[in-house]
Amino acid sequence: MKRRKFIKAASLTSVGLAVGGSLMSCNEAVSKESKEQNEEAIADLKGLPLVVATWHVKAATAKAMEILQTGGNALDAVEQGCRVEEADKKNQTVGKGGLPDRDGKVTLDASIMDKHGNCGSVVYLQNITHAVSVARKVMEDTPHVMLAGEGAKQFALSKGFEPEDLLTEASKKAWEKWKVEAQYKPIINIENHDTIGLLALDKNGDISGACTTSGLAYKLGGRVGDSAIIGSGLFIDNDIGGCVATGLGEEVIKTVGSFLVVELMRQGRSPQQACEEAIHRIVKKPNSNFMDFQVGYIAINKKGESGCYSIHQWFSMTKFQDGVNAQIQSDYFNKS
Missing domain, CATH: 1.20.5 (Single alpha-helices involved in coiled-coils or other helix-helix interfaces)
Incomplete structure (x- = not known):
């Protein structure tokens, strides 16, 4: 035996x-x-490096391209591009000067994701201008992905970020005017709920992305949108491509929009086709009230191709490629 x-x-x-x-x-x-x-x-690959961003933000894409052309990588580029908009007091959708919640508090959400799939985000961050850089610190210096509220602020302070009042006089006046009637309703293509999102493809063919926002203006205190939620407001897969979203975050979250776009590209769709299908998933939902809100996507793939699509007209993408920094009007679903 x-x-x-x-x-x-x-x-x-x-x-x-x-x-x-x-x-x-x-x-x-x-x-x-x-x-x-x-x-x-x-x-x-052709047309490298490549930078795309939501809306008309040529200063941001120019900064990102400058980083790429002077030896920086895609991660550095998207962070620095977002910081340009966060520091612009005239941009009332992000960072310093962002429109407050209904209690008069400016609260920020941001996220960042690199070529390895590492990611970091912050939500309900107050008194720190560069939320995207805090998100990067979360990614690189902690075992976590997301920090919120006072914890996010204390972490930022421990990393040397300077506290400051983000409510500018212009945003304060807008808030006080809103309080007269206090109508809580997103307005299509009006800057009360838009995210600045950037995607970059560097000379090595590596992709990173970031997005930053002050969220829906006059929102309920504590509200968090899609921008800091990995897979909804932002998703990167370095083998396939990347996507960022803008518009009414609640609707993006319901379809995990950015992840969906990347997965559609994995199945063979172009960035343009993937963005279109992701928008169709939103508008074709039962009882969808898409006539009352805007959502837009931008995406790039590993080949250096890009795409953008939205529910309604007037969404745009800024694209810097082959020496040209241009605003591109997006195609859209609602042509009625």
């Missing part, structure tokens, strides 16, 4: 070694083929 068991075990081991050896050879071949295909894909 012992001998028979030994022979059986030895036979199985031999088969196992043979099969294992074959599998190892197969895996090595697949690995080599994948590496060669990736190298060929990078070699075939």
Whole structure:
């Protein structure tokens, strides 16, 4: 019995070694083929580097492109591009000067994601201008993905960020005017709920993305939209592409929009086709009231192609590629 068991075990081991050896050879071949295909894909890329952003933000895309052209990577580019808009007091959708919630507090949401799938975000952050940079610190310096409220603020202060009052006189006056009637309703394409999102593809063919916002103006205290939720407001897969969303965050969250766009590209859709399908998923939902809100997507893929699409007219994308920094009007669903 012992001998028979030994022979059986030895036979199985031999088969196992043979099969294992074959599998190892197969895996090595697949690995080599994948590496060669990736190298060929990078070699075939045209128009690198590439930067795209939601809305008309040429200063932001110019800064991001400057980073890419002076040796920086895609992650550096999207962070620095977002910081331009966060510091602009005239932009009432992000950072300093953002429109407050209904209690007069400016609260910020932001996220960032790199080529490895690492990500960080902050929600309900107050008194810190550069929320996107705090999100990057969360990604790089903590084991977490998201920090919220006072915890996010204290973390930012511990990292050397300076506290400041983000409510400018212009935003304060707008809030006081709103309080007279206090109508709580998003207005299509009016800057009371728009996100600044950036995607970059660097010369190495690597993709990163970031988005930052002060959220829906005059929102309920504590409200968080899609911008800081990985997969909804932002998603990157370095093998496929990236997407960011803008508009009414609640509707983006319901379809996990940015993840959806990237997965559609994985299935073979172009960035444009993927953005269109993601919008269709929103407007075709039962009882959708899409006539009352706007959502827009922008996306890029590994080939350096880009796309954008929205529910209503007048959404736009800023694209910096081949030396041209241009605003592109998006196609849209509602043509009635």
